[in-house]
Amino acid sequence: MQAQVDIPVAERTCIVTRQVCDPGALIRFARSPDGIAVPDIRCKLPGRGAWISLRRPHVETAVEKNLFSRAFKQQTTAPADLADQVDKLLADQALGYLSLAAKAGELVRGFDKVEAVLLKDKADVLIAARDGSSDGRNKLKAKLKGDGRTAELVEVFACDELGLALGRTNVIHAALTKGGLAKKFVASARRLETYRFLQDDERKFEERA
DSSP states (O other): OOOOOOOOOSOEEBTTTOOEEOGGGEEEEEEOTTSBEEEOTTSOOOSOEEEEESOHHHHHHHHHTTHHHHHHTSOOBOOTTHHHHHHHHHHHHHHHHHHHHHHTTOEEESHHHHHHHHHTTOEEEEEEOTTSOHHHHHHHHHHTTGGGOOOEEEOOSOHHHHHHHHTOSSOOEEEEESSHHHHHHHHHHHHHHHHHHOSSTTSOOOOOO
16 A cells, blocks of 8 residues: 655755655754744644654754754754654654544454454554554464455554554554545554664564564
């Protein structure tokens, strides 16, 4: 499934690595009127933008080295918790789509219901809490391999994050049935996954079985 994110298409340069990248691999920051660097996850804020690779360590480096002042060509303050702010905003964006899908009747949860839609090939996305039981998670992941099924797998969220978004407790397994919100959710979840886990050789996201 080819997911799209509503962001500009022109290439931009990361202020940390100086590499030129597609905006889909970057995070945009804007400068507030009071001179503070603000994450612009949806690329909607006005004014000059500063771009950083979609990696938490790179955001931390920009804060530590005060790279925003150079990027905006004027004194700019970067909050110490800026990397955490970015993480929350990326997560909130993805989980917002998940919540909308649930309200639209495009989500099922619970092992048995998720297994049923997978077997019927009626799921676009399998969602497994990263801190849930590996036994149940692996059983459902195995269903993705059969009969040419093409559902995406998302394991970036913890159980409490899923529960908060869905207004439930102990959400371990869920699936998005075929619908437009599934594409938006996956696109946003992949960005968060990259930001959180694809940081360096020692901390890569677990390879999908």
